[in-house]
Amino acid sequence: MSTLVALARAQAFAAGRAQPIATVRHLHVHDHPFVVIPLAMAGEANAPLAAMVGAAPDDPRLLVVAQPRNRAERFAFADALAGALVPYLTSFAGDTEAVAVDRGRDVRHRFVDAPQVWVPNTGGVDFLRLFGRSTRFRRVDGEYPVPPTVPLLGQWLTFLAGASEVPGSSLLLNAVQALGLHWATGQSGAEDAHLGSLLAWIESGAAAAREAESGPVAGPATDPDFDNRVLAPLISDGDPALTPVLRELLLPTWQRMWRTLALLRTLPAGERVAGRWDSDRDSYSSFVEHLAESGLPQPRRDGAVAAAARLQRLENAATRYAVQRAFDDPLVMAEYRLAGVAFGGVVTLANPDRVDDTGKRPVLRPRIMVATTETLRIEAGATLTSPARPAQKAKVISVTRTETGWDVLLELSGGMGRKLMAEPGTVPAVGEKLLLTTLSEAYRPGAAFPEPAETPWTHGGPPEPYSDPAQPDDDQPD
Numbered sequence: 001m002s003t004l005v006a007l008a009r010a011q012a013f014a015a016g017r018a019q020p021i022a023t024v025r026h027l028h029v030h031d032h033p034f035v036v037i038p039l040a041m042a043g044e045a046n047a048p049l050a051a052m053v054g055a056a057p058d059d060p061r062l063l064v065v066a067q068p069r070n071r072a073e074r075f076a077f078a079d080a081l082a083g084a085l086v087p088y089l090t091s092f093a094g095d096t097e098a099v100a101v102d103r104g105r106d107v108r109h110r111f112v113d114a115p116q117v118w119v120p121n122t123g124g125v126d127f128l129r130l131f132g133r134s135t136r137f138r139r140v141d142g143e144y145p146v147p148p149t150v151p152l153l154g155q156w157l158t159f160l161a162g163a164s165e166v167p168g169s170s171l172l173l174n175a176v177q178a179l180g181l182h183w184a185t186g187q188s189g190a191e192d193a194h195l196g197s198l199l200a201w202i203e204s205g206a207a208a209a210r211e212a213e214s215g216p217v218a219g220p221a222t223d224p225d226f227d228n229r230v231l232a233p234l235i236s237d238g239d240p241a242l243t244p245v246l247r248e249l250l251l252p253t254w255q256r257m258w259r260t261l262a263l264l265r266t267l268p269a270g271e272r273v274a275g276r277w278d279s280d281r282d283s284y285s286s287f288v289e290h291l292a293e294s295g296l297p298q299p300r301r302d303g304a305v306a307a308a309a310r311l312q313r314l315e316n317a318a319t320r321y322a323v324q325r326a327f328d329d330p331l332v333m334a335e336y337r338l339a340g341v342a343f344g345g346v347v348t349l350a351n352p353d354r355v356d357d358t359g360k361r362p363v364l365r366p367r368i369m370v371a372t373t374e375t376l377r378i379e380a381g382a383t384l385t386s387p388a389r390p391a392q393k394a395k396v397i398s399v400t401r402t403e404t405g406w407d408v409l410l411e412l413s414g415g416m417g418r419k420l421m422a423e424p425g426t427v428p429a430v431g432e433k434l435l436l437t438t439l440s441e442a443y444r445p446g447a448a449f450p451e452p453a454e455t456p457w458t459h460g461g462p463p464e465p466y467s468d469p470a471q472p473d474d475d476q477p478d
Contacts, residue, residue, distance in 0.1 A: 002335045003335065003338055004021065004331070004334060004335050004338070005021055005184055008020075008021050008184035009184045009185065009186060010186075012184055012185050012186035012201070013186030013206075014186075015186075016186070016205045016206040016207070017201070017205045017206070018183040018184060018185045018186075018201040018202040019183065019184050020182065020183055020184075020331075021181075021182065021183060021184045021331060022181065022182040022183075022267070022329050022331055022332065023267075023329050023330060023331050024267060024268050024269065024270040024271075024328055024329050025182065025264055025265075025267035025268065025269050025270060025273065026168075026181055026182070026270050026273065026325050026328065026329070027168075027170045027173060027178060027181070027264075027273065028116070028170040028269070028273050028274075028276070028277040028280070029116075029170075029261060029264050029265055029269075030115075030116035030170075032055055033055065033116045033117070033118050033261065034053070034054070034055045034085065034088045034089075034115060034116070034117050034118070035052075035053065035054060035055070035117075035118045035119075035254065035257045035258070036051060036052075036053050036085070036117060036118070036119050036124065036128070037051060037052040037053070037119070037120055037124070037219055037250050037253050037254060037257065038050075038051045038119065038124055038127045038128065038131075038219050038220045039051065039219040039220055039222060039246065039249075039250065040068075040127060040219070040220040040221060040222075041068040041069075041222075041231075042221060042222050042224060042227050044068060044069070045130075046127065046130040046131055046134060047065075047068040047069065047074065048065050048068060048074060048077050048078075048131065049064075049065055049068050049222070049231075049246070050062065050063060050064045050065065050246045050250065051063045051077075051081060052247075052250040052251070052253075052254050053081065053084050053085065054084070054254075055088055057254075057255075057258040060250075060251070060254050061084055062243065062246065062247050062250070063077055063080045063081055063084070064077075064242060064243050064246055065077045066235070066238060066242060067235060067238070068235070071144075075135075075138075075146045075147070075150055078131070078135050078146070078147075078149075078150045078153055078154075079146075079147040079149050079150055081153060082147075082149035082150060082152060082153035083149065085117075085153065085156070086149065086152060086153060086156060088115060089115045089117075089156055090288075091115075092111055092113045092114050092115050092284070093111055093288045094111065094112075095111065095112045095113075096109040096110060096111055096112065096285075097109065097110060097111075097112050109285070110281050110282055110284075110285040111281055111284060111285050111288070112281075113281065114171065114277075114280050114281045114283075114284035114285075115171070115284070116170060116171060116172075116173065117160055117171070117172050117173070118172075118173050118174070118175060118257060118260075118261070119172070119173075119174050119175070120174060120175050120176065120195045120219060120253055120256075120257060121174050121175065121176040121177075121193055121195060121219075122174055122176065122177065122193075123219065123220045123221065124174055124219060124220055125161060125164050125172060125174055126220075127219075127220040128157045128160060128161055128172070129157070129158070129161035131154070131157055132153070132154045132155070132156070132157030132158035132160075132161055133154070133158065133300075134154070135150050135151060135153055135154030135157070136151050136153075136154025136155045136157075136158055136297040136298065137151065137154070137297055137300075138150050138151050138154070139151075151297065152291075154297065155291065155295075155297050155298065158297075158298050159287050159298070160172040162298075163280070163283055165314060166313075166314060166317050167314070167317045167318040167320075167321040167322075168276045168279075168317060168320070168321035168324070169276070169279075169280055169283075169317075170273075170276065170277060170280055171280050171283070171284065175195055175199075175256070175257055175260040176192065176193055176195055176198060178260065178264060179198055179199065179202065179260060179263075179264075180192055180198070182264070182267060183201070183202050185198060185201040185202070185209070186201070186206060187201065187206075187209065191213070194212070194213060194217075195253060195256055195257075195260075196212035196213070196215050196216075196252070196253070196256060197209045197210075197212045197213050199212070199256050199259065199260060199263075200212040202263065203259070203263070215252060216249050216250070216252050216253065217253075219250070219253070222249075226249075230245060231245075270324070270325070270328030270329060271327075271328050272324040272327065272328050273328075275324075276321075276324070303452055303459075303460050304452070304455055304459035304460050305449050305450065305451070305452050305455060305459075305460075306452075308449055309446070309449055312446055312447060313446070316444050316446075319444070320441065320444075322439075323439045323440065323441050324441065326342075326387075326437070326439055327387040327390070327439070327441070333387075333435070333437070336437055336439065337374060337375075338375075339377070340374075340375045340376055340377030340378070341377060341378070341437060341438045341439070342435065342436065342437035342438070342439065343372045343374040343375075343376055343378075343408075343435075343436060343437075344372065344374060344433065344434070344435045344436075345370040345371050345372030345373075345374070345408065345433070345434055345436070346370065346371055346372075346431065346432070346433055346434070347368050347369065347370055347428045347429065347430050347431060347432045347434055348369045348370070348371045348407070348430065349367075349368060349369035349430065350366070350367075350368045350369075350427060350428065350429060350430050351366055351367045351368070352366045352422050352427035353366070353421065353422070354366050354367050355420055362420060363413075363420075364413075364416060364419070364420050364421070364422060365411050365412065365413060366411070366412045366416070366422060366427045367397070367409065367410065367411050367412070368394075368409075368410050368412065368427070368428055369407055369408070369409050369410075370407070370408045370410060370434055370436065371402070371404075371405065371406070371407055371408075372405050372406050372408065373404055373405035373406075374405065376399065376406050376408075378396060378399065378408070378438065379396065379399065380396050380397060380398055380399060381395070381396060382395075382396045382438060383395055383396075383438070383440070384396060384410065384436040384437060384438060385436070385437060385438075385439065385440045385441070386428075386434055386435055386436050386437075387435060387437075388434070388435070389415055389426070389428075390441050391414055391415035392412055392413070392414050392415035392416065392426070393412070393413050393414050394410040394411070394412055394436060395410065395411045395412075395413070396408060396409070396410060397409040397410065397411055408436075410436075412427060
């Protein structure tokens with residue numbers, strides 16, 4: 001937990017109302033999302049009991065498994081879920097747009113939009129991941145066949161669950177995490193996992209949150225007392241009253257999900273949210289293409305090289321997401337300013353026409369002086385970036401102590417045009433307020449990984465040739 005979030009939690013506790021920890025929305029909220037509220041049977045590994053699904057707040061559809069231990073009923077549930085979810089997911093695979101690649105030398109196509117699925121909490125994401133793993137390898141023929149929609153559903157759920165692991169992705173989102181990214185409450189992190197309580201802190205305050213704590217859960221696990229008193233008799237007797245009971249249980253969470261979406265839409269989207277949604281559309285387009293070409297299910301586990309490459313992509317995405325959130329949001333950047341790796345100041349001197357001719361050819365290298373009163377943990381030689389000019393780099397030439405703070409001398413490069421004279425507005429002018437930080441959105445190239453066949457046998461490569469030490473040499477007698 002960061003210092004500012006801890007302070008916001010203390011303020012929320014004192015005020016009895018959740019406090020904002022973001023000035024913009026850091027995720028994409030679709031105009032037509034799809035909500036899934038899964039419910040699993042307690043004590044069973046991923047045994048679905050029910051799910052409330054739909055793409056409109058006034059049109060919830062309830063899917064129920066009367067006997068979760070019955071294999072046929074569970075796959076009938078998967079078939080029904082596929083009938084509701086898969087048409088929504090594939091409905092965006094229509095119109096495409098051309099995207100320039102390789103610096104304009106080539107072009108590729110992606111869909112102009114992509115789906116977005118919402119679940120109440122991280123447990124809902126885990127449920128979809130496990131349910132996808134348990135269905136994507138099922139056979140549609142032979143012994144114990146399942147409907148053709150079941151393995152297709154499993155592939156889609158696996159794709160969405162994998163996308164949810166990418167920091168900044170908005171293909172599969174959970175309401176608890178989305179709200180916690182933008183508001184801080186006066187309760188514990190464990191209590192924030194209850195959607196009703198978290199939403200009540202934001203909408204009404206602590207008193208309403210205490211009442212919501214005793215309300216119905218958001219799944220996927222049910223309340224043990226509810227299981228013993230209500231569910232167990234209804235399931236064991238095959239009572240048709242099970243459906244209305246489950247509808248009453250899930251309907252409050254369904255309403256809260258749509259209130260969550262409406263609440264998030266009140267925040268303006270961050271400047272870089274659209275770029276991350278473009279990446280989501282790229283992922284969606286690639287997966288649709290994969291289904292059309294081969295349709296093979298995702299492997300049970302990645303090989304060594306694929307796992308290492310995926311880990312690197314996730315690390316790069318996490319770094320990029322943290323930087324983009326800070327660049328988009330002054331409240332997020334404030335944490336870096338407290339740490340001394342970002343500072344705000346005023347330009348006091350500027351030499352926009354300075355040319356460095358010490359190399360083979362002269363290059364434009366303007367210099368500016370920035371005065372700041374903030375704490376600094378930046379030394380000469382460091383490279384800084386300004387969110388206002390992300391393509392421009394500022395090298396720290398010197399840091400000088402003054403009576404009121406610091407004078408930082410910077411040498412600028414990039415983002416000023418290709419001539420020996422800077423384009424208008426590309427060099428900060430005297431009097432301009434500037435925010436500078438060591439954070440950077442610069443592209444981070446991936447590492448070179450070996451081919452799977454070139455890895456050791458311990459990592460999936462070919463085994464070493466075996467030589468039996470007891471085998472006699474050719475020149476020795478038998």
